[in-house]
Amino acid sequence: MSTLYRLVYTSFRKPECDENEIQNILQSCKKNNPGRDITGVLLHSDKRFIQYIEGSKEEVEQLYDLISDDPRHTSINQRNFEAINDRLFPSWEMGYKDIDKVSFNTDASTEDQKTFNGIIKGELDFDDNALRILQLFFKMA
Numbered sequence: 001m002s003t004l005y006r007l008v009y010t011s012f013r014k015p016e017c018d019e020n021e022i023q024n025i026l027q028s029c030k031k032n033n034p035g036r037d038i039t040g041v042l043l044h045s046d047k048r049f050i051q052y053i054e055g056s057k058e059e060v061e062q063l064y065d066l067i068s069d070d071p072r073h074t075s076i077n078q079r080n081f082e083a084i085n086d087r088l089f090p091s092w093e094m095g096y097k098d099i100d101k102v103s104f105n106t107d108a109s110t111e112d113q114k115t116f117n118g119i120i121k122g123e124l125d126f127d128d129n130a131l132r133i134l135q136l137f138f139k140m141a
């Protein structure tokens with residue numbers, strides 16, 4: 001089995017990427033990710049995306065190349081790409097949440113929320129702390 005990798009990027013959602021387009025993106029995830037053995041999460045607000053992708057190195061790289069060329073977002077900024085031992089989201093072909101509509105009804109502290117918002121805004125680098133918050137956000141700790 002090839003080595004598992006994770007990749008995280010943040011980007012800015014283009015104004016023309018409306019709710020309909022978000023649904024189209026999620027349809028693509030549903031259609032394509034299982035066959036590629038890609039799992040992860042996609043968070044979006046009205047202005048931004050953050051996506052966490054995990055799978056084999058080749059599949060993750062190929063998908064990221066494809067996503068990077070997608071005209072529905074811009075300023076795509078890779079924040080993490082490294083080998084991992086286990087998947088964080090093994091059963092999600094691409095979980096998603098609208099971060100404007102859901103709140104942190106988790107154990108996340110105010111400090112955590114600030115960190116998370118910093119990551120989303122591209123002000124902070126992605127690190128293990130950010131991963132922990134992502135997990136908290138998805139209540140999968």
Ligand SMILES: Cc1cc2nc3c(=O)[nH]c(=O)nc-3n(C[C@H](O)[C@H](O)[C@H](O)COP(=O)(O)O)c2cc1C
Pocket residue numbers: 025027028029031032033042049051063066067068070072073094
């Ligand atoms: C923010 C963002 C995240 C995306 N994530 C995925 C993804 O996880 N899997 C995927 O197949 N396509 C994803 N896409 C869509 C791809 O860029 C591309 O449009 C799609 O894979 C084309 O395949 P299709 O014609 O089979 O739908 C994403 C697009 C955007 C803008």
